[in-house]
Amino acid sequence: MKLYIVGFGAGGYQYMTIQAKEALEDSEVIVGYSVYVDLVRNYFIDKEFYSTSMKKEEDRCRWAIEKTLQGKKVAIICSGDSGVYGLASLVYELAADYEPFEIEVISGVTAALSGGAVLGAPLTHDFAVISLSDLLTPWELIEKRLNCSAMCDMVICLYNPSSKKRIDYLKKACEIILKYRSEATVCGYVRNIGREGEYGKVMNLGDLKDLSVDMFTTVFIGNSTTKNLNNKMVTPRGYKITTDFSRNVEPSKTDH
C-alpha cells in the first residue's frame, strides 16, 4: 500500500517531472485542493478525483490515507514541491494514527525555482526562503528571519507575500531588509508562475517596498551583488569571479 505525495510544479503540465507524471499515471485516485485537481484533471484519465477547499488539509490527507489503506493507489497533489509549504510533513505526522503504509514523496519544482527562471537567475548562490504568512508562525519569528537573512547578505525569496488580512506585510518585510541593504538592491516578483497571466518584473527594493502584490506572487530580494541585466535579475556566483577561480576574495565588500 503506497501513498504518493506529488509536487506538480508551477501549474502547467510541462512543469511536472517525468517521475511525477508517472506517479499520477500509476495512481487510481488523485487527491488535492480543488484548484490543483482542476489543473491536472485533463491530463490523467480514468482516475477518481477527490478535492477539498483550501483549509481542509487534514481532512484531505486523512481521506487519502484511508483510501490507501483500503488498497487503492493514491496520490496527493501539491503545487510546487510537496516538501516546501506543502503537505508532505502533515501526511507523515498523521500517518502515526494508522497502521503502517509506504509513503513516497515525489519532488517538484517549487516557486523559488520556477519563478526564478522567469526572472533570470536571481538565486544562484546562498538563499533563504521565507513565508510571510503568520497563520502558523509568529510574526516576531518571521521578522527575526528577515533580519537574519538580510544581515548575512543572502538572497531572500518570499512566499505568501500578502493576503486579504496581511496587505502590508511585504512593506514591513522590505523595511526590515532596508536596514541592511540599499534601496537600489535589485529585486523582482513573479505572479501566476506557469499559469495564465504569468507576469514577472525586475525592480529595485525601494520600489518593491511600495508595491501591492497578491497571494499568487513570489517575491525575490537580491543580495548586495545582484544585478539588473537587460531586465533580468541576475545574482553572480560569488564575490569575486575570475576564470582561473583565484581565491583572492574580498571579504570586506560583504561585511555589514
Next chain:
Amino acid sequence: MKLYIVGFGAGGYQYMTIQAKEALEDSEVIVGYSVYVDLVRNYFIDKEFYSTSMKKEEDRCRWAIEKTLQGKKVAIICSGDSGVYGLASLVYELAADYEPFEIEVISGVTAALSGGAVLGAPLTHDFAVISLSDLLTPWELIEKRLNCSAMCDMVICLYNPSSKKRIDYLKKACEIILKYRSEATVCGYVRNIGREGEYGKVMNLGDLKDLSVDMFTTVFIGNSTTKNLNNKMVTPRGYKITTDFSRNVEPSKTDH
C-alpha cells in the same frame, strides 16, 4: 536564436521536468560538464554533444553562446536547477559580450528538494540553502550565514559539504549551529541523490558533526521542531498546528 539553460534535476531521466525534456528534444546541440552529458546522452538521439571538465565553465558557456549565434538550437545542461549554484547567472553575465540572443531558463529540481524527498519532509517551512564551498565566497561570510540561519531557527540545507581540500567544513558548520541548537536536533543527509548508490540517513546533530561526507552529499539540519518519525526527517508546518488553524501561537518556544 535561443539558448536553453536546463536544470535536469538529480540525475536520472525521470527527475527532469517535461519542459526540460521538451527543451532538450528541441535542441540540436547539448552542452555540459562531461559527467552530466553522459547522464543524458542516451535519452536524446541525433544531437551534437559538447562537454568539458568541471572547471571549464566559462569556456563551455561561451562555446554554447557562439553556437547559438551561428543559428543552432543549443541547450546548456546543469544538474538540479541551473539557477541554484548553476550556470544560468554566468550565461547572463557573458551574454553582455555578444550581440543579443534569447535565453530561456528551464527550472529543475534542486538537491534541497530531491534530497528532501528521500529523507521525508525536512524543509516544509522557512529554510536556508548554504554552500560550504569557499572557492568564490569567503569562509567568514559562510560562517556568518550559518550563524544567522541557526539563530532564527530556519531549517538549513548544506550543499558542497566537503571536498579534498575542505574535509572538516561540515564539522565546523555543525559546531557553529550547535551554539543555537541542541545535539538532539534531527538532521539528515543524502548521497548520490537520484543516482546509483543513492543513500539517505536521518540522525542527530551531535552525530552529524563527526561524520565524513563526500562532495556528492546534501546535508539537512532541522529546526527546533523537526522530528524523526520512523527514520524520516519531518519538519512540521509551524509552531502550533491545530485543525481549526487557531492563531494562538507560542512565540516563546522559538526564541533563543
